[in-house]
Amino acid sequence: MSEPNVYRLNSKIVATATEEWLTKRGVTKEQIGQLVMLLQKDYFPELTLDECVRNVDAVLGKREVQNAVLTGIQLDILAEEGKLLPPLQAMIQHDEGLYGCDEVLALSIVNVYGSIGFTNFGYIDKFKPGVLKKLNDKNSNEIHTFLDDIVGAIAAAASSRIAHRKQAEREAETEALEESENG
Numbered sequence: 001m002s003e004p005n006v007y008r009l010n011s012k013i014v015a016t017a018t019e020e021w022l023t024k025r026g027v028t029k030e031q032i033g034q035l036v037m038l039l040q041k042d043y044f045p046e047l048t049l050d051e052c053v054r055n056v057d058a059v060l061g062k063r064e065v066q067n068a069v070l071t072g073i074q075l076d077i078l079a080e081e082g083k084l085l086p087p088l089q090a091m092i093q094h095d096e097g098l099y100g101c102d103e104v105l106a107l108s109i110v111n112v113y114g115s116i117g118f119t120n121f122g123y124i125d126k127f128k129p130g131v132l133k134k135l136n137d138k139n140s141n142e143i144h145t146f147l148d149d150i151v152g153a154i155a156a157a158a159s160s161r162i163a164h165r166k167q168a169e170r171e172a173e174t175e176a177l178e179e180s181e182n183g
């Protein structure tokens with residue numbers, strides 16, 4: 001028998017909503033993958049866009065990440081609709097410099113893959129390449145105060161994931177080589 005008053009989390013719905021809302025807000029996984037490529041190509045010249053997108057996918061599969069995406073996009077939309085209470089409405093609408101909750105929310109994404117993500121996040125937040133430039137365009141009627149940091153954080157987290165995995169791969173290769181040499 002169903003219990004209407006009992007809240008049950010449906011992970012699939014959260015994951016699907018995350019992907020749908022990113023798309024609706026004009027961000028594709030390929031665009032985030034391109035940011036990852038930019039962050040990692042100097043370290044791993046053999047890296048492909050496909051591999052970057054797969055790592056973005058893995059990051060988007062985490063609940064902490066989905067929660068941050070949904071929360072940030074919701075606040076951006078409410079700000080676009082003028083539905084936030086003052087003075088928060090004006091601060092988010094104008095991406096007020098001393099309002100840092102957008103960065104703090106994004107850090108919950110960067111956190112998922114450890115400290116190397118922080119460096120990447122700082123870098124990308126400073127230079128705002130690719131899709132981040134579009135999200136930061138203050139001449140459009142859209143508000144992406146939260147989403148720009150979130151997208152940068154997803155790219156930074158995917159970059160850390162790649163760095164950790166590549167290191168593990170290298171170590172496994174060295175180990176296998178040593179074993180074969182030692183017979």
Ligand SMILES: [Mg+2]
Nearest residue numbers: 102145146149
């Ligand atoms: Mg921001």
